[in-house]
Amino acid sequence: MTNPLGAADFFALEAGECLDRLEHLVTDEAPPAGEEFLRLARVLRGSALMASQTQIARAAAGLEGLARAQRDHRRAWDAATREQVAQSVEEFRLLVRRAREWTESDTVRAVQLSQALETLTGVAPRDVTPAIPAAGSARQELPTGVRAFVAREGAAAVSEAELAAFLAPKVPRYKMPKRFFFWEALPKSGYGKIPKRLVRDELEARGLLELISKTGS
Numbered sequence: 001m002t003n004p005l006g007a008a009d010f011f012a013l014e015a016g017e018c019l020d021r022l023e024h025l026v027t028d029e030a031p032p033a034g035e036e037f038l039r040l041a042r043v044l045r046g047s048a049l050m051a052s053q054t055q056i057a058r059a060a061a062g063l064e065g066l067a068r069a070q071r072d073h074r075r076a077w078d079a080a081t082r083e084q085v086a087q088s089v090e091e092f093r094l095l096v097r098r099a100r101e102w103t104e105s106d107t108v109r110a111v112q113l114s115q116a117l118e119t120l121t122g123v124a125p126r127d128v129t130p131a132i133p134a135a136g137s138a139r140q141e142l143p144t145g146v147r148a149f150v151a152r153e154g155a156a157a158v159s160e161a162e163l164a165a166f167l168a169p170k171v172p173r174y175k176m177p178k179r180f181f182f183w184e185a186l187p188k189s190g191y192g193k194i195p196k197r198l199v200r201d202e203l204e205a206r207g208l209l210e211l212i213s214k215t216g217s
Contacts, residue, residue: 034071062117
């Protein structure tokens with residue numbers, strides 16, 4: 001006889017399934033169906049509340065507000081919004097995985113996600129100051145800036161200078177990458193997307209994240 005699922009196991013299972021559906025919904029080229037988007041956001045929040053994951057529930061409330069605004073045509077759905085919401089889904093995945101071993105650093109991350117979603121909705125984020133984690137315990141984030149990550153295909157080879165020269169007449173100066181990274185392949189999610197979180201993890205694994213933080217490039 002198999003052991004029944006505990007509350008934490010059930011939450012991970014239910015939230016994971018919900019996030020799979022959300023990712024499929026929000027990464028499609030077409031705008032998400034408003035009612036389904038809102039329903040899935042509510043399921044995620046309800047699941048978090050039932051599991052006493054209050055910080056995840058608060059962030060899910062931000063997603064629910066965005067879904068409602070999109071359904072009611074108070075928030076336009078464009079490529080930038082789609083990308084930000086897709087990244088938010090990846091953040092929710094990380095928080096769900098951390099639910100069993102939650103730390104103050106995870107609280108900070110959840111609050112930041114909630115505030116980002118509220119801002120995206122057009123609502124002034126609530127002023128909630130989480131406890132500050134001990135020095136050295138916070139996850140190092142990828143500094144802001146434009147960078148290009150290039151996957152080499154087969155024997156194809158191109159230099160950073162060649163790429164920069166190719167892009168120069170095509171993109172505004174402020175959008176020009178500060179630096180180019182050439183990898184054998186780019187990290188992808190299960191749906192073939194390249195979320196910022198996976199790029200950050202790959203940089204850390206290659207020992208490049210700290211260098212970027214110090215040089216700003």
